[in-house]
Amino acid sequence: MLNTSTASFEGDAGPAGVVAAKAADDQHATSTRLSLPPEIWQRIIDLLLPANRPEHNVYPQPNFKSVNHRAECICTSHRDLAALALCCRQLHPLATQALYAAPFLSTPRKVSCLARSLSRNDDEDEGKAQGAQTCLSAQAVRALHVKCQLTGDTKQSTKVKRARASDVGVLLSCVDDIRYLSLEISEGRKSKYDDAEDAEDADEYEADKDHDDHNDDDNADDDSDEYDDDSDNEEHDEDNHPLIRLLSASTKCRLRGLRYRAEKDIPNASLARATSFAPLSRLTHLELARKLPSQDLIAFVLGAPRLAPSQLKVAEAIAAGLSPNSTLECLRFSDSMGTLMIRGFAEYAAERQFSGPEAFSFRHDAAALEVLYSLATHSTNLPSLRLLIIEVRSGVIDVPLELLKQLKRSRVLKKAYTDFPPLADGSDEYGDSSLASVFSTSIRDHASGDRSLEAAISAVDPSWQEHFRATDEYWRQVHQGKHALQRLWNDARVRAGLAPTEIRLVADRFGDYWDESECNFRCQAAGVDGAARGSSSDVGVWADADVFELVETQPWLSYFQLARYGCCSWSGALPRDSNPGASGEDEGGKTRRIVVPQFVRLERRTVDEQEGQDGGEDGGGLKRQRTEENAVQEAGTS
Numbered sequence: 001m002l003n004t005s006t007a008s009f010e011g012d013a014g015p016a017g018v019v020a021a022k023a024a025d026d027q028h029a030t031s032t033r034l035s036l037p038p039e040i041w042q043r044i045i046d047l048l049l050p051a052n053r054p055e056h057n058v059y060p061q062p063n064f065k066s067v068n069h070r071a072e073c074i075c076t077s078h079r080d081l082a083a084l085a086l087c088c089r090q091l092h093p094l095a096t097q098a099l100y101a102a103p104f105l106s107t108p109r110k111v112s113c114l115a116r117s118l119s120r121n122d123d124e125d126e127g128k129a130q131g132a133q134t135c136l137s138a139q140a141v142r143a144l145h146v147k148c149q150l151t152g153d154t155k156q157s158t159k160v161k162r163a164r165a166s167d168v169g170v171l172l173s174c175v176d177d178i179r180y181l182s183l184e185i186s187e188g189r190k191s192k193y194d195d196a197e198d199a200e201d202a203d204e205y206e207a208d209k210d211h212d213d214h215n216d217d218d219n220a221d222d223d224s225d226e227y228d229d230d231s232d233n234e235e236h237d238e239d240n241h242p243l244i245r246l247l248s249a250s251t252k253c254r255l256r257g258l259r260y261r262a263e264k265d266i267p268n269a270s271l272a273r274a275t276s277f278a279p280l281s282r283l284t285h286l287e288l289a290r291k292l293p294s295q296d297l298i299a300f301v302l303g304a305p306r307l308a309p310s311q312l313k314v315a316e317a318i319a320a321g322l323s324p325n326s327t328l329e330c331l332r333f334s335d336s337m338g339t340l341m342i343r344g345f346a347e348y349a350a351e352r353q354f355s356g357p358e359a360f361s362f363r364h365d366a367a368a369l370e371v372l373y374s375l376a377t378h379s380t381n382l383p384s385l386r387l388l389i390i391e392v393r394s395g396v397i398d399v400p401l402e403l404l405k406q407l408k409r410s411r412v413l414k415k416a417y418t419d420f421p422p423l424a425d426g427s428d429e430y431g432d433s434s435l436a437s438v439f440s441t442s443i444r445d446h447a448s449g450d451r452s453l454e455a456a457i458s459a460v461d462p463s464w465q466e467h468f469r470a471t472d473e474y475w476r477q478v479h480q481g482k483h484a485l486q487r488l489w490n491d492a493r494v495r496a497g498l499a500p501t502e503i504r505l506v507a508d509r510f511g512d513y514w515d516e517s518e519c520n521f522r523c524q525a526a527g528v529d530g531a532a533r534g535s536s537s538d539v540g541v542w543a544d545a546d547v548f549e550l551v552e553t554q555p556w557l558s559y560f561q562l563a564r565y566g567c568c569s570w571s572g573a574l575p576r577d578s579n580p581g582a583s584g585e586d587e588g589g590k591t592r593r594i595v596v597p598q599f600v601r602l603e604r605r606t607v608d609e610q611e612g613q614d615g616g617e618d619g620g621g622l623k624r625q626r627t628e629e630n631a632v633q634e635a636g637t638s
Contacts, residue, residue, distance in 0.1 A: 041084075041091060045098045048080050050522055057523040057540040060507045060550075060557055060574070093136065100140035102525045104518045108148050108167075108188075115171035143180040143525030145518070146171070148242050149188025150266050169245035172253070172279075180257040180285075180528040182521055185242050185266050238273050247274035254282045257528040261289035261335065268294040271308075277317035283324035284384075284531060285524075287541065289334040292368055301325060302381045307374060329531075330387045330542055331375075336508060338390035340368035343474070345481035349373060349488055376488040380496045387538070388489070388501050392478055392547065393508035397572040400467050403460070404565040412456045416566040416602035435556040438568070442600040443555070453599060468598050471572035476580040478505065479548060506544035507574060551578035555596045568600040 078099060085095035105111045118138045148168050238244065243260065245251075247269075258280065262268075268291070277300065286301065296314055299307035303325035305315035317323065333341060348369040372390075379385070407413045420434070457464050482505055490500040523540040530537070550557060551574070558574035570576055579593040 038090065038094070042094055045081065045084065045094055048084075049098055049101075050518070052519075052522050052526050054523055054527075054539040054543070057520045058543050058545075059509050059541075096136055097140040100137045102143040102145075102522055103141065104145045104521055106145070106147050106518075111146055111148055111171060112167040115167040115174070118174040119170050138174045139177060141175040141178050142529065143182075143521070144171075144175065144178050145182040145184075145521045146242070147184040147186065149186050150242070150262075151188045151240055166240055166245070168242045169248060169250065172246060172248070173250040176252040178253045179255065179532060180259075180525045181246070181253075181255050182259040182524070183242055183246065183261070185262040187263055187265060238270055241267075241269040241273070243269040244273045246279055247271070247277055248279075249276040251276065251279045253279055255279055256282060256532060257285040257524060258283055259287040259289065259524070262291035264291055266291055268297070271296045271300065271311055271314055274313060274317075277313075277320075277322040280324055281322040282327055284327055285330045285528060285542070286324070286328060287332040287334055288337070290337065292337055292340075292371060295371070295374070298371055298374055301328065301331075302375065302378045304374075304378050304381055307378075325381050325383075327384060328382055329384050330389070330538070331382075331385060332389040332391075332541060334391045334509065334541070336391075336393060337368065338505070338508065339392050339478075341372040342390055342392060342481040342485065342505065343477050345369055345372060346477075346484035349376070349484050372485065373488075376485055377492075379489045379493050379501065380498060382501075383498055385501050386499065387542065388503045389542070389544065390503070390505050391508040392505050394471055394474055394572050394574075397468060397471055397570065399560050399562065399569050400464070403457075403464055403467075404562065404567070404569070406460050407457060408565055410456075410460055412453070412460065413566040413599075413601070416563045419604045420563050420602050435561075435568075437604070438602060439555050439596065439600055441603075442597055443594060446595055446597050453597065453601065457599065465598070468570060468572070472577070472580070474572075475575035475577065479575070479577075479580045482548075504544070504546045505548070507547055509541075547574050548578050550574055551576060551596060552594050555594075556600075559600065561602075563602060566602050568602060570596070570598045 081095050081099040084091045085099060086092075103110075103114055105114060146168060243262075271294075280300075296308040296311045299305060299311070300314050300317060300323055303318050303323035305318050308314045348366060352373055375388075404413065408415070482503065486503050489503060493500055520540055527535075527539040527542065530539075545553065555576065556568065558571050558576070559568035560571055561568050576596040576598070577593070578595075582593050
């Protein structure tokens with residue numbers, strides 16, 4: 001057997017954490033012979049990789065719970081792969097390829113660690129073993145998650161911070177073959193060491209400084225001499241903006257997928273600083289999160305230079321064919337941005353079309369609406385775009401406990417522990433199949449005109465519906481904005497002979513603190529690889545369901561399950577009306593609207609009661625929709 005001891009590796013920081021130890025101990029056991037065929041070792045290495053379960057990356061999960069990604073996905077240690085890479089020359093290429101395939105660099109420290117490791121051959125002869133091994137490691141990278149900080153070129157932005165900001169450029173210049181990049185930018189323009197990581201940076205910087213006094217060649221990158229605190233830029237170091245580091249002539253990769261997330265207080269990058277737009281020229285999937293993109297970036301993505309008349313470089317890049325407008329297939333706006341875009345869009349679009357471009361006066365409070373309007377009016381510039389996803393968020397309605405207590409005392413509701421006993425884990429939550437039956441019954445009763453529960457509640461509190469009215473109105477406005485966007489977006493495409501774009505409004509993941517988890521990152525990386533091989537299936541963030549479709553398929557997702565009071569209460573996190581403002585039937589008599597009551601009784605009806613209720617046309621149709629529950633997993637017992 002092989003000795004795969006990992007005693008020399010500290011922590012489980014992934015490739016960035018173990019790469020230094022791996023580089024420091026690159027003496028492979030040349031006498032070691034594999035006792036198993038290489039195919040078996042390849043299978044072992046595949047099993048050591050984090051598991052990718054796409055169903056865990058679709059949102060929302062039951063009750064809006066976040067999957068424990070660390071426990072579910074990262075079930076092994078990167079140290080095992082590093083140990084395999086070190087123990088035998090024959091295993092080194094296989095293990096290295098797996099170890100470096102998708103580094104998840106969640107801190108600026110890890111970015112610097114990997115950047116310096118991959119660029120170490122800058123000061124070594126290409127013929128040396130280390131140079132060859134470094135090249136192998138860099139070539140293995142196919143996807144990359146980078147979390148970095150925007151720095152200011154001032155005394156408040158320390159030398160180590162600015163060095164680490166430039167390490168993003170160093171890293172991107174080393175990896176030529178990455179297909180998916182997740183780039184997150186946080187605020188770094190603040191006083192010295194005012195959080196834990198900055199304090200660690202200070203200690204590490206002092207250690208690096210002592211080492212640099214004896215070895216001037218061991219620098220973060222070729223620009224280290226520029227990191228003095230003499231210059232003064234009150235805003236930020238524009239050349240060190242991570243997006244500009246990506247849009248650089250030194251970046252050789254041609255991305256297929258990009259997730260770009262910047263905090264709201266981060267200034268937009270000045271595209272006039274970009275030296276190459278080629279890294280984005282082949283994009284098929286683009287996700288923009290948190291920070292509203294600049295009009296210059298939108299103009300570049302659309303291939304519409306007239307939207308950025310002051311940016312000569314953008315116009316030149318578009319003229320050179322470097323815009324991804326012809327290749328882009330999927331576009332997503334995430335993390336609180338979408339609500340500003342879609343709510344009120346119907347009125348805004350009508351105003352823009354009525355006033356005309358010359359009479360229109362831009363409002364800064366409507367910047368998000370203007371971005372979406374620019375995209376919609378130039379939808380024909382994106383001939384391959386098949387999917388547009390916009391995240392929307394609603395505030396959660398508090399459970400009306402006082403009302404529920406009165407209803408329980410009045411015997412309108414009663415506890416449901418007999419029919420719905422708590423699960424083994426002690427939680428008052430139930431599987432999708434149980435809830436599908438309950439909600440199907442409630443929806444059917446509501447559609448048939450049965451308002452007995454509402455009447456009983458009104459007898460206790462005549463104004464109870466005011467508790468939900470504002471949220472109902474919010475979802476009506478969102479739905480109205482969606483339909484206005486669909487008309488404006490797709491009418492022009494149909495006239496131009498292009499296929500319509502699917503426009504999907506999905507639940508905002510950030511509302512439940514769903515940041516770019518490692519599991520989701522790996523899911524997206526695998527999805528981009530699959531798309532490059534011809535797969536047409538959407539996974540992860542591209543597979544999230546439309547919130548109005550969830551009213552028909554999984555209406556219970558946005559309901560509090562309250563067995564103590566014998567009901568489920570609407571939280572408002574998702575709509576309860578699949579088509580707000582529409583009539584109940586279309587010309588053919590087919591049901592086209594489903595409305596779920598604010599309160600749904602937790603009760604099981606007998607077979608006779610079910611059959612008696614299923615006789616109506618509407619009820620039968622709704623029941624058939626609910627019987628599709630066998631395709632849904634029993635989430636309550638997982």
